[in-house]
Amino acid sequence: MLLRTSWRLVAAAAPAALWPRARAPTRGLRLRVVDHGPQSAVPSDAATAPEAESVLRPLYMDVQATTPLDPRVLDAMLPYLVNYYGNPHSRTHAYGWESEAAMERARQQVASLIGADPREIIFTSGATESNNIAIKELEAAIQPDTSLVSVMTVNNEIGVKQPIAEIGHICSSRKVYFHTDAAQAVGKIPLDVNDMKIDLMSISGHKIYGPKGVGAIYIRRRPRVRVEALQSGGGQERGMRSGTVPTPLVVGLGAACEVAQQEMEYDHKRISKLAERLTRKIMKSLPDVVMNGDPEHHYPGCINLSFAYVEGESLLMALKDVALSSGSACTSASLEPSYVLRAIGTDEDLAHSSIRFGIGRFTTEEEVDYTVEKCIYHVKRLREMSPLWEMVQDGIDLKSIKWTQH
Amino acid sequence: MAASSRAQVLDLYRTMLRESKHFSAYSYRSYAIRRIRDAFRENKNVKDPVQIQALVNKAKRDLGIIRRQVHIGQMYSTDKLIIENQEKPRT
Numbered sequence: 221m222l223l224r225t226s227w228r229l230v231a232a233a234a235p236a237a238l239w240p241r242a243r244a245p246t247r248g249l250r251l252r253v254v255d256h257g258p259q260s261a262v263p264s265d266a267a268t269a270p271e272a273e274s275v276l277r278p279l280y281m282d283v284q285a286t287t288p289l290d291p292r293v294l295d296a297m298l299p300y301l302v303n304y305y306g307n308p309h310s311r312t313h314a315y316g317w318e319s320e321a322a323m324e325r326a327r328q329q330v331a332s333l334i335g336a337d338p339r340e341i342i343f344t345s346g347a348t349e350s351n352n353i354a355i356k357e358l359e360a361a362i363q364p365d366t367s368l369v370s371v372m373t374v375n376n377e378i379g380v381k382q383p384i385a386e387i388g389h390i391c392s393s394r395k396v397y398f399h400t401d402a403a404q405a406v407g408k409i410p411l412d413v414n415d416m417k418i419d420l421m422s423i424s425g426h427k428i429y430g431p432k433g434v435g436a437i438y439i440r441r442r443p444r445v446r447v448e449a450l451q452s453g454g455g456q457e458r459g460m461r462s463g464t465v466p467t468p469l470v471v472g473l474g475a476a477c478e479v480a481q482q483e484m485e486y487d488h489k490r491i492s493k494l495a496e497r498l499t500r501k502i503m504k505s506l507p508d509v510v511m512n513g514d515p516e517h518h519y520p521g522c523i524n525l526s527f528a529y530v531e532g533e534s535l536l537m538a539l540k541d542v543a544l545s546s547g548s549a550c551t552s553a554s555l556e557p558s559y560v561l562r563a564i565g566t567d568e569d570l571a572h573s574s575i576r577f578g579i580g581r582f583t584t585e586e587e588v589d590y591t592v593e594k595c596i597y598h599v600k601r602l603r604e605m606s607p608l609w610e611m612v613q614d615g616i617d618l619k620s621i622k623w624t625q626h
Numbered sequence: 627m628a629a630s631s632r633a634q635v636l637d638l639y640r641t642m643l644r645e646s647k648h649f650s651a652y653s654y655r656s657y658a659i660r661r662i663r664d665a666f667r668e669n670k671n672v673k674d675p676v677q678i679q680a681l682v683n684k685a686k687r688d689l690g691i692i693r694r695q696v697h698i699g700q701m702y703s704t705d706k707l708i709i710e711n712q713e714k715p716r717t
Contacts, residue, residue, distance in 0.1 A: 276708045291695035541708045582653035
């Protein structure tokens with residue numbers, strides 16, 4: 221009895237942060253990294269082997285694949301995952317009303333970021349669904365010569381910015397619908413659907429420090445753009461996308477858009493500086509490095525570099541302390557070189573040597589410096605092992621070699 | 627409500643920085659400290675009391691966010707990043 225009371229007193233006194241049992245079990249992939257530095261006090265619930273190795277996580281430099289949640293976004297979402305759990309389409313009680321108010325507030329936040337009217341924003345499960353809705357419009361076209369132009373605003377592999385405003389004006393003058401997949405661009409570069417004459421735009425939550433599983437499609441009202449619904453059901457979202465709108469997720473998307481609008485200039489300045497630092501340091505220390513993509517029309521946070529005479533996958537494996545990608549995540553299962561690099565005319569061997577460095581809102585100078593240092597070290601090491609590099613050093617022109625007998 | 631004095635603003639600044647140092651995630655910790663410093667520095671010459679009050683109110687809301695998110699982050703914390711052993715000063 222006495223023991224139980226004293227335990228309860230202790231539990232009441234200790235804040236959650238000091239109470240180890242309150243911590244959720246760690247689910248991260250335990251990276252076995254040999255730590256040559258002084259032993260750090262890494263708090264860990266699971267029993268770690270009594271070796272000199274400590275378990276440390278790699279740096280995250282793959283923001284084009286996905287981004288971490290901004291703490292401000294999670295803070296906005298949590299109330300709707302705890303107490304405000306109503307269905308936003310329930311019209312008869314306070315739970316529904318407060319959920320609907322949150323949904324409409326989020327809609328306004330998304331609209332404000334791209335210069336649209338809230339009535340032109342439909343929530344979806346992500347940019348992929350939005351793209352499908354937009355393309356399906358092509359099949360629903362009434363006139364025989366109506367067509368659709370669809371262009372990515374910022375490419376996710378090489379970071380190139382397309383001349384959206386120019387394309388928009390051409391399409392509008394030819395009475396052709398213009399759709400853009402702005403997943404990598406929203407909240408990072410200024411976008412205005414009216415200035416750029418955009419008719420349809422796809423937005424993704426998890427590319428702008430928002431939650432995964434949510435996105436939006438912007439559909440112009442004046443002049444009206446007709447789209448056909450992909451999924452039918454209860455007629456939610458003006459009949460264009462049936463299904464209960466997930467309030468916690470859309471609140472997160474809205475908060476992410478609002479934060480992005482506030483932080484766009486600050487982030488862009490910082491990311492540009494870090495990108496310049498990364499590229500300059502690598503190019504200064506390594507020869508035969510090519511940056512893929514037009515350097516003038518380029519979003520700084522996505523740097524795609526080809527390291528000649530080094531195989532991209534082996535460089536990625538060597539850089540195990542840094543989370544990177546070569547080519548886009550959506551096609552990473554196949555071994556074919558990126559279609560984007562092929563399209564810009566990159567040689568096949570250089571296309572296989574490309575690595576994409578992603579710099580985002582949370583990337584620090586230390587992370588960039590560490591990544592650069594490891595990259596330079598491993599490229600040099602891999603080149604030392606490469607017979608091709610040896611031949612190049614001896615002055616042989618690789619293009620003149622006949623690799624096959626027949 | 628009385629207008630925010632210089633002392634109050636400085637106090638808020640120090641409190642925000644102190645709280646931010648408790649973020650267990652390297653990314654959030656470094657961002658919060660950097661952003662708070664840069665935001666206060668950027669607005670240090672604002673003279674209009676109404677604007678100052680609006681900025682102070684927003685900072686107080688952000689302090690609430692930091693406190694809650696630090697707490698949540700500590701409850702769900704995981705292993706440190708590879709560079710956290712090598713660099714001790716948290717920027």
